[in-house]
Amino acid sequence: MSAVTSLLLPRRDEPAARPKPRATLVVSIAVLAIALAWAFLPWLFTSQDPLAGVAADALQAPSAAHPFGNDATGRDLLARVIFGAGNSLSGAAIAVLVGLLAGTAVGVLAGSIGGLVEEGLMRVVDVLLAIPGLLLALSVIVLLGFGVTNAAIAVGVTSIAVFARLSRSQVVRVRRSDYVEAAFGSGGTFLAVLGRHVLPNSLGAVLALAALQFGSAILQISTLGFLGYGAPPPTPEWGLLIAESRDYVASAWWLTTLPGVVVAAVVLAANRIAAAIREATA
Amino acid sequence: MTEPLLRIDGLAVSYRTRHGRGLHGRRTAVEGVSLELGRGEVLALVGESGSGKTTIGQSIIGLLPEGGRVDAGSIELRLAGRPVDLAQLPPRAVRELRGRRIALVSQDPGTSLNPVQTIGASVAAPLRIHAGASAGLGGRDRIRRRVVELLDRVGLDDPERRAGQYPHELSGGMRQRALIAAAIALEPELIIADEPTSALDVTVQRRILDLLDELRAELGSSVLLITHDLAVAAERADRIAVLRGGALEEAGATRAVLQQPASAYTRELLADAPALADLAPRPARAPAAPLVEVAGLVHEYGRGADAFRAVDAVTFGIERGTTHALVGESGSGKTTIGRAVAALHAPTAGAIRIGGRDVVADRRDRGIRRLVQLVSQNPYASLDPRRTIAQTIGEPLRNWRPEEGGLRGTGPGGRAELARRVATALDQVALPADVAGRLPRELSGGQRQRVAIARALIIEPEVVVLDEAVSALDVTVQSQILDLLEALQRDLGLTYLFITHDLAVVRRIADTTTVLRRGEAVETGSAEQVLTAPQHDYTRALLEAVSAPEWLRAAQPDRATAPGPSVRTAQPVRTAQPVRTAQEVA
Numbered sequence: 001m002s003a004v005t006s007l008l009l010p011r012r013d014e015p016a017a018r019p020k021p022r023a024t025l026v027v028s029i030a031v032l033a034i035a036l037a038w039a040f041l042p043w044l045f046t047s048q049d050p051l052a053g054v055a056a057d058a059l060q061a062p063s064a065a066h067p068f069g070n071d072a073t074g075r076d077l078l079a080r081v082i083f084g085a086g087n088s089l090s091g092a093a094i095a096v097l098v099g100l101l102a103g104t105a106v107g108v109l110a111g112s113i114g115g116l117v118e119e120g121l122m123r124v125v126d127v128l129l130a131i132p133g134l135l136l137a138l139s140v141i142v143l144l145g146f147g148v149t150n151a152a153i154a155v156g157v158t159s160i161a162v163f164a165r166l167s168r169s170q171v172v173r174v175r176r177s178d179y180v181e182a183a184f185g186s187g188g189t190f191l192a193v194l195g196r197h198v199l200p201n202s203l204g205a206v207l208a209l210a211a212l213q214f215g216s217a218i219l220q221i222s223t224l225g226f227l228g229y230g231a232p233p234p235t236p237e238w239g240l241l242i243a244e245s246r247d248y249v250a251s252a253w254w255l256t257t258l259p260g261v262v263v264a265a266v267v268l269a270a271n272r273i274a275a276a277i278r279e280a281t282a
Numbered sequence: 283m284t285e286p287l288l289r290i291d292g293l294a295v296s297y298r299t300r301h302g303r304g305l306h307g308r309r310t311a312v313e314g315v316s317l318e319l320g321r322g323e324v325l326a327l328v329g330e331s332g333s334g335k336t337t338i339g340q341s342i343i344g345l346l347p348e349g350g351r352v353d354a355g356s357i358e359l360r361l362a363g364r365p366v367d368l369a370q371l372p373p374r375a376v377r378e379l380r381g382r383r384i385a386l387v388s389q390d391p392g393t394s395l396n397p398v399q400t401i402g403a404s405v406a407a408p409l410r411i412h413a414g415a416s417a418g419l420g421g422r423d424r425i426r427r428r429v430v431e432l433l434d435r436v437g438l439d440d441p442e443r444r445a446g447q448y449p450h451e452l453s454g455g456m457r458q459r460a461l462i463a464a465a466i467a468l469e470p471e472l473i474i475a476d477e478p479t480s481a482l483d484v485t486v487q488r489r490i491l492d493l494l495d496e497l498r499a500e501l502g503s504s505v506l507l508i509t510h511d512l513a514v515a516a517e518r519a520d521r522i523a524v525l526r527g528g529a530l531e532e533a534g535a536t537r538a539v540l541q542q543p544a545s546a547y548t549r550e551l552l553a554d555a556p557a558l559a560d561l562a563p564r565p566a567r568a569p570a571a572p573l574v575e576v577a578g579l580v581h582e583y584g585r586g587a588d589a590f591r592a593v594d595a596v597t598f599g600i601e602r603g604t605t606h607a608l609v610g611e612s613g614s615g616k617t618t619i620g621r622a623v624a625a626l627h628a629p630t631a632g633a634i635r636i637g638g639r640d641v642v643a644d645r646r647d648r649g650i651r652r653l654v655q656l657v658s659q660n661p662y663a664s665l666d667p668r669r670t671i672a673q674t675i676g677e678p679l680r681n682w683r684p685e686e687g688g689l690r691g692t693g694p695g696g697r698a699e700l701a702r703r704v705a706t707a708l709d710q711v712a713l714p715a716d717v718a719g720r721l722p723r724e725l726s727g728g729q730r731q732r733v734a735i736a737r738a739l740i741i742e743p744e745v746v747v748l749d750e751a752v753s754a755l756d757v758t759v760q761s762q763i764l765d766l767l768e769a770l771q772r773d774l775g776l777t778y779l780f781i782t783h784d785l786a787v788v789r790r791i792a793d794t795t796t797v798l799r800r801g802e803a804v805e806t807g808s809a810e811q812v813l814t815a816p817q818h819d820y821t822r823a824l825l826e827a828v829s830a831p832e833w834l835r836a837a838q839p840d841r842a843t844a845p846g847p848s849v850r851t852a853q854p855v856r857t858a859q860p861v862r863t864a865q866e867v868a
Contacts, residue, residue: 179663187741188678192681197666
């Protein structure tokens, strides 16, 4: 909680008379909280069934009963968006976790050992960076097979390189500091120094990147879902929702627009929070 | 009686701060300061860091950092006979005066020049900005000619070529000359020199100060010289103002103030100024076999034809319980030697032995760490910002098993013991027990350096390498740390390798010394002999550079009768108390 409050406080170097709008941060946290609540407790937010449709309600425009309208088989779109949050957000979480853990491990190893190990690892990372993200994700999916989790892992693999680069640069910066030298000088072993000094002082920026990647992972998973590599229909998933509704763009705008707005809102919120984390740890 | 050029009356400046819960407050940096600076005069503002001397300079030129504000008082600059209050002028008008009437020579020539601009472009900047205002400086060619003329005037050789070079191609002293050239470009009435030589080597310092003096005489400008160095102020200033904690302690003609200081604080500054201290009588000792032996040490950076020889065949020995000082300017290789002795890197050739142990061969053996420890220069960088003081000081103990003198793997039972040893270590370096739970940022520079010393001593090494360990500290704090080091040496029988650029510090603390120049030892011997009867020209040049005027030396109170700890309130000082003996610590 205290971390959140400190994020909400005005920054040190702002003139007191003209505080920057922290309101955007409050809204961002609220948006993400709602999305998370949807993911964990979807039934609290809608009484409609996301899978069973009423044929008579097919392609109904948004109304008081169905705020997001109904799709071609008469399913309530809001219910599908709410139930889809679980798939999309857990996918994004898996993706970030894969990138964060694997990427940071590579980066920290490279940065702290140095020498040939660093050269070798970082050249592999360069190769990863050279391949377009979507192509890499598709290749991984082809290897792993289709599905929500596999799509998430594929997206995570594409972010390993970014995490590795950032964490290596941070580790190299901290490693050159006098206090790390002093720690080695007092007889510290490699692992002890790594755990006590190098990691705690280099992970702030990496965590900010994780929040940023959360937003882009939602987009990428939605992209894969849209292309048909993610969750199979009729599973509610944000990317799939938008993809399924392509045929109705002209006749039922709400089917693509409203889920799209939700995705955009969550991505923007994650970005705003990432910026705040970066400021707070800088 | 002519009117003074600058008259500051009741100046108060504050900075915005943030208290715990995000409430904004203001911290007063300068309060009720009144000063006068006559035409063609040099006024020195002296004081320790945090005394507000730089803030005063910044308020005059209208360049207070963000959050800074002049709360009260006036800064009157007399231009063409009419006083103008700089504190009341709109920023636009102050900008007009900046560079033209008031110029700033800043502290760090390394960062004050734009690295992607040529020296010529940097010096030309004020000429171009004020081109409209100063008639006759229109054309490009004229500006270029004037730049070359200026670079020549400040003593840069081959000014045409220098104008086309970038800052990284020039030495620190040359950069400072270029900055001065930019400052005098429009012949300002007032030059504010904020620690103009603090980042430079001693032999260069003198030449830069001479240059400033000459230019002042030539242009008839007034100089506000901001410095922490009493000797510089004594030698260069007509009048002096001593600041402390944002308030004026005393001001007056330099000689009068320093010869008969009215305030206890001025007396204390005088007593602590190491440049002025007489040679400390180190106890004479019978020659013994050296504990530390360095023989034929060579260190090269790079390989093959490009190799740069940073240390060239340096040989010296240090007897147990004594202090050996390595003295030299930047680039002399003294830090490289210190790090090799501390087993932090391997020399290219040569031998280092401590008590018969081969440091070069054993440097990867962790055990060597219990024999020799390093205290580095910058106490702001050598402590992990995220770890409490207790964690930092206790860390070495957690690296070693009990049979090795540490507490590694002793579990919960060892925790109480750890806390006890940390408390003892804090006491040893005269820090209050309650700093244990604090973070480094809550401590002053001197307190941090004490923490670094405590961390080095807690595993009871025999040799401590002190790499410019007091250079980043104010004189009073510096003096306290030197006292502490002497007491610890006496009580624990420590052997010091003391690396410094400051001969005055050598005078205070060293038994023997080696003077280094570009990697070579030019002179080595007892400190007294080297300092009083130098054999080498370079040693003589170094000594001359730090010498203070004779009258000031006479004015300095005897260290023995200097005000005791009671008036030293920069931080709680307890160095005069007996330090625990080795037996009690163990």
